[in-house]
Amino acid sequence: TMKGLKDYYQNYFPIGVAIEPGDLRHKEKADLICREFNSLTPENAMKMSTIHPLQHTYRWEQADAIVSFARQHQLKVRGHTLCWHLQTPDWMFEDKQGNKVGRDTLLQRLHDHIKAVVGRYKGQVYAWDVVNEAVADGKEFLRPSKWLEIIGEDYIAKAFQWAHEADPDAVLFYNDYNEISPVKAEKILQLLTKLKSQNVPVHGVGLQSHWAINEPGREQLDSTLARFARLGLAMQITELDISAYSKEHQARERTKNDSIALFTPEKQLKQSLQYKMCFEMFRKYRQYITGVTFWNLSDQHSWLDDFPVKGRKDFPLLFDTTLKRKEAYYGVVNW
Ligand code: G3I
Numbered sequence: 005t006m007k008g009l010k011d012y013y014q015n016y017f018p019i020g021v022a023i024e025p026g027d028l029r030h031k032e033k034a035d036l037i038c039r040e041f042n043s044l045t046p047e048n049a050m051k052m053s054t055i056h057p058l059q060h061t062y063r064w065e066q067a068d069a070i071v072s073f074a075r076q077h078q079l080k081v082r083g084h085t086l087c088w089h090l091q092t093p094d095w096m097f098e099d100k101q102g103n104k105v106g107r108d109t110l111l112q113r114l115h116d117h118i119k120a121v122v123g124r125y126k127g128q129v130y131a132w133d134v135v136n137e138a139v140a141d142g143k144e145f146l147r148p149s150k151w152l153e154i155i156g157e158d159y160i161a162k163a164f165q166w167a168h169e170a171d172p173d174a175v176l177f178y179n180d181y182n183e184i185s186p187v188k189a190e191k192i193l194q195l196l197t198k199l200k201s202q203n204v205p206v207h208g209v210g211l212q213s214h215w216a217i218n219e220p221g222r223e224q225l226d227s228t229l230a231r232f233a234r235l236g237l238a239m240q241i242t243e244l245d246i247s248a249y250s251k252e253h254q255a256r257e258r259t260k261n262d263s264i265a266l267f268t269p270e271k272q273l274k275q276s277l278q279y280k281m282c283f284e285m286f287r288k289y290r291q292y293i294t295g296v297t298f299w300n301l302s303d304q305h306s307w308l309d310d311f312p313v314k315g316r317k318d319f320p321l322l323f324d325t326t327l328k329r330k331e332a333y334y335g336v337v338n339w
Pocket of ligand 1 (some may be wrong): 048090091136181183212245307
């Protein structure tokens with residue numbers, strides 16, 4: 005059989021991909037996933053609004069489908085995510101009259117959610133993004149959110165404690181983006197240092213790694229990974245993609261036609277070199293990095309098709325819109 009990404013990296017770290025259950029029902033995509041990857045992250049299927057849409061209703065079908073596919077094909081599963089400011093249903097923060105709930109009620113609800121979800125997949129989901137994106141991009145330390153407003157900053161520690169109680173073997177991550185910004189990185193490091201000093205069961209830091217063809221640069225990535233490595237926690241690249249648009253043009257390069265012509269040979273080459281550099285760095289930090297996951301399978305569908313410009317096609321992954329290996333793929337495997 006044909007060698008895939010996971011085989012090239014078998015002495016380094018698992019290679020994962022974020023997927024929807026529909027990808028697994030699509031024969032060609034399912035085959036591609038099994039050929040190239042050995043870890044899955046549900047892109048949306050385990051988020052609160054999907055899995056716990058009403059207080060007394062859990063909808064397990066989508067997450068179950070992913071976990072059972074993974075079991076059948078011997079893939080790992082990273083759970084994503086237990087506590088986030090987005091994709092959280094309104095009922096979580098409201099009582100029956102629609103008034104804001106108090107701290108104790110919200111803590112109880114968060115506890116029940118984590119216990120139910122982590123408990124259901126105990127032994128099947130090996131790692132969890134317990135808290136996602138709690139650090140602010142602006143001048144504040146923590147991101148203003150209903151969790152912070154109603155509970156206070158200990159919602160983070162509590163979430164980790166409850167996840168640990170529900171599955172003591174699961175590796176528990178704090179996951180965030182803009183990790184290559186020194187200011188944001190500093191805040192993430194501060195948060196994790198504090199949690200560790202309080203003996204909170206946090207085992208790893210997830211660096212989302214939504215990058216661009218010209219950012220980060222080699223030195224910037226090297227120093228970022230070095231800083232996070234010093235924490236003494238596991239480190240995973242959890243949501244990797246490299247936008248075909250350069251950083252300073254990300255918002256401006258808008259077009260009416262989402263033509264594939266946009267993805268010029270020049271851009272393809274730049275992207276391939278950027279992927280090559282990133283994986284050189286990941287290999288350099290192999291002692292610390294315990295997983296690298298791509299955020300989506302192929303350029304057929306990426307969350308970046310709607311961000312930062314709605315409806316603007318992007319080409320951020322290793323497989324093209326027909327699921328074929330791109331030049332970027334060879335940047336990752338030829339070294
Ligand atoms: O399911 C509905 C569908 O019924 C409806 O017709 C359609 C109309 O817009 O929306 C669908 O829901 C969308 C959902 O994805 C499923 O496709 C939501 O609008 C859309 O907002 C949602 O986007 C997800 C986004 O998180 C939400 O913030 C993306 O798929 C997902 O890739 C993205 O993932 C996040 C990570 O969880 C955390 N880090 C950043 C990353 C990228 O934003």
